Amino acid sequence: MKTSSNSPLSAATLHILLALASEDLHGYGIIQEIARQSQGSYRLGPGTLYDNLKKLMDQKLVMDVPRSALPKDEERRFYRMTPSGREVLAAEVERMRDVIATAQSRLKERRPRNA
Template identity: 65%
Template sequence: MKKEHKTPPPLSSAALYILLALANEDLHGYGIIQEISRQSEGGYRIGPGTLYDNLKKLVDQKFVVDAPRSSRTQGDDRRFYRLTATGKAALSSEVDRLQSIVLEAQLRLRERKPRNA
């Protein structure tokens, strides 16, 4: 019997950035947007629509959950999101995938010879 080796589908850029933003700490929606902007040095900006589309998808996939209320500061009614163990695994497998692409690309670019050499 063949062993099925399932690789998770690649994440979209928005989903990857959201998971990266939540990797260190629990954040609310606006915090995630600011963290993404900081990580990408302003190069990648997402609006609330894209953010919550992707957050909903990630919550459905159990990559992200609502952080419990006890961990928030008092009087803060905003929802905080937390990366789950499954989400962490998905993020690390995505990073591995990107790393292998980068390695392959670097190898090919180094090996490339000029046509009329």
């Protein structure tokens, strides 16, 4: 998903990439991290999570952690953000900064009413 700087990520994609930004996680760990990062205001169900993970993997933004990198007794599938995923997330953060700056500027402006 090579999105242009003007194409916002879906809420689910944004939250999944944010959850994977600092560590590899299994599916339930991603759900927990999203709830933690959003202070419970955004919840992702398993169906939505795995549908989005498949799309992100198809787009090479997320990958499976190689089994050799996991403890021998770990049977869950872990996910890792790829360098391309990190680039897409960084572009989205920059896009959001621009939106916020514009919104803050507009909120400070006082326009006279047309009578």
